[in-house]
Structures are given as C-alpha cells and as structure tokens.
Amino acid sequence: MSTITQLIHSLPVDPQTGAIAVPIYQTSTFVQEAPGVNKGYDYARSNNPTRETAEKIIAGLEGGAGASAFSSGLAAIDAVIKLLKAGDEIIAVDDIYGGAFRLFDKVYKKFGIHVNYVDTTDVSAVFNAVTPATRLIWLETPTNPTLKISDIEAIAKIAKAHNILLCVDNTFASPILQQPLSLGADLVVHSATKYLGGHSDLIAGVVISKTEQLAQEIKFYQNACGAVLSPFDSFLLIRGIETLPLRIRQHVQNAQQVAEYLEQHPAVDKVFYPGLASHPGHELAKRQSKGFGGVISFTLKNDTAAAATAFVTSTNYFKLAESLGGIKSLLCHPAAMTHKSIPDEKRRAAGVSDSLIRLSVGLEEYTDLISDLEQAFKKIPVVQTIVNA
Template sequence: MQFRTRAIHVGNEPCPQTGAVVPPIYLASTFVQHEAGVWREFDYSRSGNPTRSCFEETIAHLEGGYGAMAFGTGMAATSCVMAMLKSGDHVLAGSDIYGGTYRLLHKISNRAGIETTLADSTNLKAFAAAIKRNTKLVWIESPGNPQMSITDIAACAKIAHDAGALLGIDSTFATPVLTRPIELGADIVMHSATKYIGGHSDVMGGVLVANTEQLYKDLYFVANATGGIMSPFESYLCSRGLKTLELRVREQSKTAMLLAEWLESHPRVTKVRYPGLKSNPGHELASRQMDGGFGAMMSFDIDGDFNETKRVVGATKLFRLAVSLGAVESLIEQPASMSHASYDAADRAKHGITDGMIRLSVGLEAFEDLRDDLAQAIG
C-alpha cells in the first residue's frame, strides 16, 4: 500500500465490539488481569495503552522501523535516548540543531558526566574526525534547525556504526513523508509530534522509532522507567493527524518553494536558506534524500540589526509570531531571541544564528496572501 493509504489504515482497525470506524479512546489508567503475576497485553497505562499503541503502530510502519514509543513531548523523547547513556560517554551532534536539544546536551546531560561535541554534519570529513573512542551516540537533524542544512544520513550512519555508536536523527522537519532515515541506515528516528504529525497547534507529543527489536526494548525500558508517556487523548489526535500528513506536507512544501523563490529576489533579503533552491548548498543531496519535496521550513536574513528583525517578525498579520512549527497556520519567529535563545551567545555566532535571521513555518494558506503579508512586514 502507498504511504497515504497506510497512514489511514495501519493501526486503525475498526472497533471489534461496536464496528466504530475510529478506534475508541481508552482513558483507563489500569487494566484488570485474569491472574496474579500473569500479565495481559495491557496492565498500566504508563507501560502501554491501547490508544497510544494504535499511534505507535502507525508511525513505526510509516518509518519502516521495528517499533515506536510515544511521549508527552519531543524533548521527552530525546531525553529518553540520552538516558540510555552513562557517565563518561560522548555524544557527537550536528551543529545545526534545535535549541532545546542544545540545552539538554550542554546543561542537563553534562551533569551526568556525558560529554558533547558539536560539529558540522554537512562536512563529513570534519564530522568523522570529531568521533572519539567513547562516542556512543551520533545525533543529527536534516533539514537542520534553523540553518536548514541537509546532512547525508547514510554517510553519517556509516560514521556512527564504524565507531560502534548509534545514529539518532531528529526528523521533525522532514516527516516520514519526505525522508525515512531508517531506510538510510539510522538506528533511531525522533519526531516532535507537536509539529507536523499533530499538525494543528493543539497537541504536545514526541515519538521514537527504533530499527531493531533489541534497541526498541532498550528504549522502552527507559521510557517505562521514567514515565514521560503520551496521554490517550494526545495519542488519538496524533493518529488523526497522520491520516492527513502527506496531503498537508506536500501542499505546504509547494507553497514554501514559491515563497523561497520570491524571498530570494527581495532587495532587503540577504540570504535564503531552503533546500529546494538550486542556490542552496544542500540542494543536490536533498533532491536525492527527500522524496518529492523539500519541506515547509525555511529561514532568511534581512539587511537589518537585532531590533529591525524583531520589528519585522512582529509586523506580520497572517504569519503568527510564535515558536513551534508544522501546523496549518503559518508561523514566524526570530531564532536568536526565541527558538535558539538557549544557545550561549558565542555558540549562536559560531553556528551562524545571526541577529537578522528569521525562521518561517509555512502553513496551508494561499501563497499570494503569505507573500503579501511578508512584503508589508519587511517593507
């Protein structure tokens, strides 16, 4: 079956008792057992819940993984991966990553004696050179946040595996519609389900997909022990979101392409970062690695300082000034003061997060209306 068909039917079998087309939401926190010490499929909702399992089955199938587990947020999912590490381990992460992941690695994981190195994952020679003897996890994003860099996932998988490490990837921007990292050698795929999977700015969630049974069991042990699970209602919303995921992502990607081309010709725009543009250094790789589209996220720089950039992002009428992304409504933000404010100032400068950078999440509005909104805001 094709992707959109599987997104609708896998994990969404009609209720066997009533015939309901949409599986019911199971709010129960605990489940009656037939015999002491002999467990049924579900016993306690932290360990497993029928509604959550429906969502997990669907996303695992779409990603081509062995199994999935759903969390209350994307950061809870990422934290589960980091919690598998121990004191003395080393994480090699790409330099173009979400600010929350940067904060987790540099200001939380370091307290447990876990060392982190950031390196440019688009420079494979330099990235491989940053591997250490104690590297246990390589963590990348593609497209990256907020530079929209494109990383060769298959090459990074080889780098990680040659070092005896796992490759984990935050694939939130791409979604399984455009990129399926497990097919390219990744071990763990993470999505902030708050974004495209939910798709309507009304749900918080995260998900991990593991490529093997043993890795799934290892991650599940941590998830069950720490308890940052997704609730039944959010699981239902994410299952519903998956059913329209492909349609939304492909339409949003088309509009994003048009906006990127328009921005590239704007006299006040000094740089546009979007992998669909032929001028983008990652365009050729993205054309091979992404399936029929380049996503709906982009960033660009204007010819103004920090305060002028703040003025522009606050002047739009359709683009909402807000963090997050991936929903039906378009969002705009200034990474230096918002999504990546948790970066140390020196690291922001080092990794190209300029005061003049603006990040867009393109929604489902008409291109012409979004273009006109940006035009009046930029001036």
C-alpha cells in the same frame, strides 16, 4: 500500494464495536483475570491501547521495528540519551535545536556525558571527531533553523564502522519526505507536536527504533521514567497523522513559492531552503528526501535584532509564536525565542544571526502569504548604507 493508501489502512477498525476511529481508552488501570494474567494491559503508564496504536502507525511510517510515544519531543530526546552512561561522548550537529542543546549542556553534562558540536554537513569533520568514547551521533537534517542538510547514509557508514549509534531528528522532514532508518540510522526522533500532529493542539514526541532490541530499550525508559503520551493526546496524534501526506504536499508547494519570492527580495540577505538551487545541500536533499519541507529561514540585509523584531511583529497571517508544522503559518525570531538558551557566540557561529527569521509555511493560499510578507518588509528599518547610496 501508495504511502497515503497504506497509511489510511494502517488505522485499525475497533474489533469490539466496529468504530472507524481509534477509541480513546481514558483509563489508568486495567482489570486482571488473575495476578499477572491480563489482556495485554495492566497499567496505563506501561501501555495503553490508544497510545500503542499511535506508536504502531508511526513505526510503520518510518519503517522501524517499534516506536515509543512521549509527552514531548524533549522527553523523546531524553530517552535516547539515557542509552548512554557517564564518560560517553556525543557528536552533535552544530546548528542544533535550542531545547536539545539545553538538555545536553545543562542536564547531561553534569552526569559526565560530553557533547562535541560539529558541522555535520562535512562528512570528514564527523569522521575526524570520532573518539574511542563516542557512542552516539546526533543529526538534524534539515537543521533547525538554518536548514543544513547532512548526508545520512555517509554518516551512517562512519557510525557502523565504529559501533556508534546514529540518531536522526526527522521533525522538519517528516516520514513522508525522508526515512532515515532506510538510509542507515539506528534511531529517529520526532517532535510530534509539529508535522505529525499538524494542528498546533498537542505536545508529543516519538522515538522510532530500527531493531527490536533498541525498541525494547527505549520502551523500558519510557515506562521506567514515565514521560508517556496521554490517551487523549495519542488520539489527537492519530487524527493528525491521518492527513499527514496531504498536508505535507501543500506545505512543500507553498514553501517553494515563498522561498523563491524571498530569494529575490532586495531587503533579504540570505535564504535558507533546500528547495532552492542556491542552497548548498540542494542536490543532497533531492537524493535523500522526497521533498524540501515547509520551513524557511532567512536573514535581513539590516542584520540587527531590531530589524528582525520589527518584521516579525508586523505580519498578519504569519503569527509570531514558538513551534512549527501546523496548518496556520507561524514565524519566529530564533535568537530571541527558540535558540535563546544557546550562548550568543555559539549561536552566531552556527549561522543563527541576530536578524535570522524562521517561517513555518502553513496551508493558506501562498499568494496571501507573500502579500503578508511584502507589507511586513515595509516596516523594517532600511540599512544605512542603502540610504546613503
């Protein structure tokens, strides 16, 4: 059975009414037959039929034993870090999402959890960073925003050899393109706000666990800390997932065309997209993924924030906004937006330069998107050395 057929038929028909769409159980509590005797639900923070359905669908997509849905991607990340204790260490990808860095550095650091940022594209660097206190390896692959590719299977072997948990942020790839649990990861997180939801109309996060034990631990923190996904947002998430394979297919096709256009543009310095043969992670991405995703980043030869600002404020179809993964194309300037919370020195060391621009390529006709970028390039200042030449 194909992935799309399996997904469509994993959406249950309501047993009470025959409704083809999953109902929204917009209730805070459930009537019990006797104290502790109920139909599987007692209080909507602990469980809700609509949220439970979304969790089961996503667990199935990732091949996990269970999933927990949260009110944001950061709430999902937070639940994973709660598996640790004071004195534990995390090895984290150096090119990390700014929100995750802020959570690690500003919240958990003061509770005694240390994070060692490593270039995880170098498997030996990960191995050498392991200490007796290491309890978690945190990967993004592809990374946000420079699209680095890390070898999940190789790093999973390191983690298993040292009894370390491996968690992969699979937001950029989606389970349609990449399934980290099948490559040895223990946990997968998604900002479901992005591709899983797909319509820029909800905030959500998900943790998928490989084992039932881990699933129950994450479920405990979901209930104990309370950052649960609402019934209505769970419904929206299910609705978005229904078309996930079709949307991802078009995102990938459009992104490939846009990336190839950018690679030959005279105003562009570097293009970061795993679908290009010039990308250092291209062959690895081909092995561990079924496609290269819908996000592209690039830097300008005029490597200044002013040039990047001129570009991102000159597009028409690409809308300047945080986030990604929706049907409409978006772009952002990470240094001033998504990664502003990361100190400049650390940000630049990870490859996020002042002129780096991130594109979330949507579902529009790719020729229109390229035309939009072309006219925006005409608005940026020309590099002085080029003028003198």
